[in-house]
Amino acid sequence: MKLTLKEPVITASRTKAKSIANQIQLFIDKHSTVSVERTILRLLGVDGVNSIDIPYPNVIIDDLKNKECLKDGVAFYLASALKATNLSLDELVEKIDKNSIDITSYPKLDKSTIREVLQPYFSNSLKQITNQKNKRDSYKKQFGDKQGPLLYVIVATGNIYEDVTQAKAAARQGADVIAVIRTTGQSLLDFVPYGPTTEGFGGTYATQQNFKIMREALDQVSEEEERYIHLVNYASGLCMPEIAAMGALERLDMMLNDSLYGILFRDINMKRTFIDQYFSRIISAYANITINTGEDNYLTTADAFENAHTVLASQFINEAFAKNAFMKEELQGLGHAFEIDPSMENGFLYELAQAQLARQIFPKAPLKYMPPTKHMTGNIFKGFIQNALFNIVTKTTNQRIHLLGMLTEAVHTPFMSDRYLAIENANYINQTMKDFASEIEFKKNGKINKRANTVLSRADELLTQIEQKTMFKSLSEGVFADIKRQENAGKGLEGVFVKSENYLNPVLDVMKEKLKRTW
Secondary structure (H helix, E strand, O other): OOOOOOHHHHHHHHHHHHHHHHHHHHHHHHEEEHHHHHHHHHHHOOOOEOOOOOEHHHHHHHHHHHOOOHHHOHHHHHHHHHHHHOOOHHHHHHHHHOOOOOOOOOOOOOHHHHHHHHHHHHHHHHHHHHHHHHHHHHHHHHHOOOOOOEEEEEEOOOOHHHHHHHHHHHHHHOOOEEEEOEOOOHHHOOOOOOOOOOOOOOOEOOOHHHHHHHHHHHHHHHHHHOOOOEEEEEOOHHHHHHHHHHHHHOOOOEEEOOHHHHHHHHOEOHHHHHHHHHHHHHHHHHHOOEEEOOHHHHHHHOOOOOOHHHHHHHHHHHHHHHHHOOOOHHHEEOEEEOOOOOOOOOHHHHHHHHHHHHHHHOOOOOOEEEOOOOOOOOOHHHHHHHHHHHHHHHHHOOOOEEEOOOOOOOOOOOOHHHHHHHHHHHHHHHHHOOOOHHHOOOOOOOHHHHHHHHHHHHHHHHHHHHHHHOHHHHHHOOOOOOOOOOOOOOEOHHHEEEOOOOOOOHHHHHHHHHHHHHO
16 A cells, blocks of 8 residues: 655655754754753763752752853863862762852863763763663563554553553553653753652653653563563653653653654743754664654644645654754654544545655654544544544554544543553454555545645645745744744743853763764
8 A cells, every 4th residue: 555656755855854954953063051961960970959959960050050151061060070179979069069169160171081081970871771772672572572553552640659550550451652641841840850759730740760660660561461561751841851861761762852842832942942852862862762753733733634734844854853863763753643623524534645645755763643632522432433543544554653542532531441442442453454554555646645745745845945944934933833933032042052162062972973883
């Protein structure tokens, strides 16, 4: 089953998306952010909070920012202080917190010496990340890697221990992927909470300890069930690279990671989030974490039929951003959704066209396919049918990351029984339609082929406009999701700074060098 697509248009679209991403990359390479610097500290081994619960990475970076020294980067000063004082890292951090030491006062080191001083510290973190990659590989070798759609469900109680109970139940019911939804508003916090948490609204705080607790719980079920259960959380918001680092250290398997989502739906400054996204994707690529992008959200604020091309254009751009971060296509969970108004005549055909279009254009990507939400109502019976149609498209077009729709989507947070019914629905369709795609063909001049090529052409036209105007300008005009954001507005701009000639990010350099060798 193949669409008859205009290959020159696909090639042209990729070329334009690459140009758009490279324009942004020139900006990224000249700048850093407070969250990038805090991530460097975390990967050097700085962790914990002080007596008033301020995370130590924030303590150190805020100190440098207040002294107007951040342009040189935290590595520049931390290495000088470690070498001059012979203190342990923990001792040095404690003295910084108590204002009994000024890390900007020591003799400055050249870049080679900075790398030499800090290498033992970040080597420990990189070794831990490598060990986690190896453990994931070992599990998949032992149990095998499931073929076909990975059934993905969410837990969102606010209490990590209750999340564990629900996650285990869902995994035993047949879920392959468990996403721990993040508490409302955490993406707007410019710090990462510490330790296990039991209070959250609409989700649970993303903390390293919570990651660890859930990972251990899902490993237990993986061993019981003899199949690997994947763990998902969110590397997005103002702490995007920090959370990516914590996910890498604790072996998350997928992380929602998309700067465009943060810009559009959380009003995070576009400059801040493009810079943060780059480092976060380098980390995810290094850790073999699959990213999930947020194009599906565009269709919650814009019409899915009229604006389908914006999803495809964004997928092209996200692919280009990911490749700039040396991320293989197999780790790019590009997002889209089944969101056309169910009252539209032939709506199913258009949904099928959009899904197959993405599948053919991004053949190696484990596409993240979202269920109907915008047009779900309190009619749970109709909702169950909508989800069944969504499941049919998923199976027919070979989507990989399959977020299951719940029959009570518009009513309440799903019960465990709702998840069971969603899993049963998907399993039934996957079984009864196993070879359906290989048994059918699309009419060359039929509605599905025409719709796919129309979407492709309009996406290419949009990419032409963005390339000419630049991404910054285009976002200010509302090209995606009918939402306008200004270049110098939004949350977090004050955390962006221009790098000096002395600037160094030794962790990024090591990760990039290794990724280049395997690219």
